[in-house]
Structure formats: C-alpha cells, structure tokens
Amino acid sequence: EAQVTQNPRYLITVTGKKLTVxxxxxxxxxxxxxxxxxxxxxxxxxxxxxxVEVTDxxxxxxxxKVSRKEKRNFPLILESPSPNQTSLYFCAxxxxxxxxxxQYFGPGTRLTVL
Amino acid sequence: LAKTTQPIxxxxxxxxxxxxxxxxxxxxxxxxxxxxxxxxxQGPRFIIQGYKTKVTNEVASLFIPxxxxxxxLSLPRVSLSDTxxxxxxxxGDNFNKFxxxxxxxxxVKP
Numbered sequence: 001e002a003q004v005t006q007n008p009r010y011l012i013t014v015t016g017k018k019l020t021v022x023x024x025x026x027x028x029x030x031x032x033x034x035x036x037x038x039x040x041x042x043x044x045x046x047x048x049x050x051x052v053e054v055t056d057x058x059x060x061x062x063x064x065k066v067s068r069k070e071k072r073n074f075p076l077i078l079e080s081p082s083p084n085q086t087s088l089y090f091c092a093x094x095x096x097x098x099x100x101x102x103q104y105f106g107p108g109t110r111l112t113v114l
Numbered sequence: 115l116a117k118t119t120q121p122i123x124x125x126x127x128x129x130x131x132x133x134x135x136x137x138x139x140x141x142x143x144x145x146x147x148x149x150x151x152x153x154x155x156q157g158p159r160f161i162i163q164g165y166k167t168k169v170t171n172e173v174a175s176l177f178i179p180x181x182x183x184x185x186x187l188s189l190p191r192v193s194l195s196d197t198x199x200x201x202x203x204x205x206g207d208n209f210n211k212f213x214x215x216x217x218x219x220x221x222v223k224p
Contacts, residue, residue: 004157033212042201042216043158058211090157102148103212105157 002027004106006091012112013081021076021109023091031094032074033058033103034066036087043090049074081113118202118215125221132189134218136202139183145205147178147185152199152217161200162187189220197222 004025013019025032033048035058045058049068063085065077074093078085088110092103119137126132138147146165150158162169164176164185175188189196199217 035214040216043214045212045214048211059213088155092157102160102163103150103158105159108155108157110155 002104004091004093004104006089006106006109008109009107010110012114014114015082016080019078019081019111021078021089021091021111023074023076023106024072025074025091025093025104026072027093027095027104028071029093029104030071030096032068033092033094034064034074034076035090035092036060036085037090037108038087046076046089081111083113085111086113087111117213118204120200120202120215120218122216123219123221125223126192127223128193129191132192132196132220132222134187134189134200134202134220135184136187136215137184138202138204141182141204147176147182148203149174149176149185149187150201150203150214152201158201158214192220192222194222194224196220 007022030051034046035043037043044060046064047058047066049055052068052071055066055068068074088108090108091106094103148163149161151161152158162174162176164178166178169176177186199219201214201217203214
C-alpha cells in the first residue's frame with residue numbers, strides 16, 4: 001500500500017532533550033516536506049527536500065533540522081526542544097513539482113514538550 | 115509570495131451546495147491552486163486541483179476566474195461526513211514551497 005508513515009505518533013518529552021521524528025514513504029517520491037499545525041494557524045511548512053541531499057527552509061524552520069540521505073526517509077530533528085514546539089507534525093511527499101500530482105500526508109505526530 | 119485568505123468557518127445543512135472562496139492576490143504565473151480536506155487528527159487529503167477556468171471531479175468543482183486572484187471550491191449536496199477543515203493551497207513563487215492558509219472549518223448540520 002502506498003503510504004507515508006511517521007513515528008512516533010505521540011511523544012511527550014522535556015525541554016532540551018533531543019528527539020527525532022521519522023518519516024518514510026514507499027512511493028519513490030522526490031519531494032518531501034514537514035509541516036506543523038497549530039490551532040488557528042493552519043499548516044506551516046518547516047522544511048522541504050527536493051531530492052536526496054537537497055533540503056531547504058520553509059516558513060518556520062527555527063529550532064528544527066532535517067536530513068535526506070535516502071529518497072524514502074526524511075527525519076525531523078529537534079536538537080533542543082522547547083515548549084513552543086508543542087504541536088501536531090505532518091510529513092508529506094509528492095512525486096515532483098512539475099506534474100500536478102498532490103501531496104500525500106502521513107498520519108501525524110503529536111508532540112508535547114514540557 | 116502567494117498567500118491565501120479564506121473564511122474561518124462556515125455552516126451548512128445536509129443536501130445543500132457549499133461554496134468556499136479563497137483569495138490569493140499574489141498568485142504567480144506557474145502556480146496551481148489545490149484544495150485539501152482535513153478531518154480531526156488526520157493528515158490533509160487532496161480534493162481537487164486547477165490552474166484556470168473550471169475543474170470538476172467526482173467530489174467537487176473548482177472555479178477559477180480569469181485573473182486567478184481567487185478560487186471557489188464547490189461541494190454539491192454536502193452530508194454530515196463533509197464536516198472538516200478545507201484548505202486552499204497555491205504553489206510558492208519559486209515552485210518549491212507550499213503555503214497553506216488557515217483553512218475554513220465547514221460544519222454540516224442535519
């Protein structure tokens with residue numbers, strides 16, 4: 001089944017404790033992206049990747065890192081999480097930006113930073 | 115940068131047609147307009163995409179005027195299961211970034 005998976009789905013952590021949220025897609029998509037969703041603010045793009053080893057900042061990249069060493073994986077790294085990073089996070093992928101194909105979203109990761 | 119503006123919320127009744135308008139005054143020549151649907155605690159789901167004029171699929175219609183500064187998502191005969199948040203999205207000016215608006219929360223009543 002074609003899908004985007006994220007792990008973990010739920011995470012409660014404390015300020016300053018490094019964490020990684022994994023994202024994997026099995027559709028051989030080139031483009032992957034991370035979003036955070038907060039009440040009243042909709043979805044905001046954190047980072048995106050056009051292809052392996054190519055990443056760039058979205059709208060709200062501060063406090064986050066990403067890597068794209070393999071086409072299928074795009075982990076989101078919080079080196080020193082803070083309470084303002086408490087949010088619902090979504091990973092998404094799309095084949096490329098030339099075609100009109102859409103973004104496929106993962107199920108979301110709900111992160112709480114105490 | 116192409117940003118979008120949508121109504122925060124809308125109410126409707128089962129069986130009615132619902133039209134949700136999105137404003138995107140700074141849309142770029144290469145930008146497509148895409149609408150997504152999101153249920154609570156789930157990722158957004160593609161509904162429809164268009165570039166100009168009218169697009170229709172089995173779920174919805176999308177109307178885009180000639181100046182492309184706005185678009186209207188039309189949902190025919192909504193049901194309770196259409197209660198969700200609807201997002202209008204346009205491609206970024208460099209075609210790499212995606213900008214979601216804050217979405218329109220549609221509440222369908224019986």
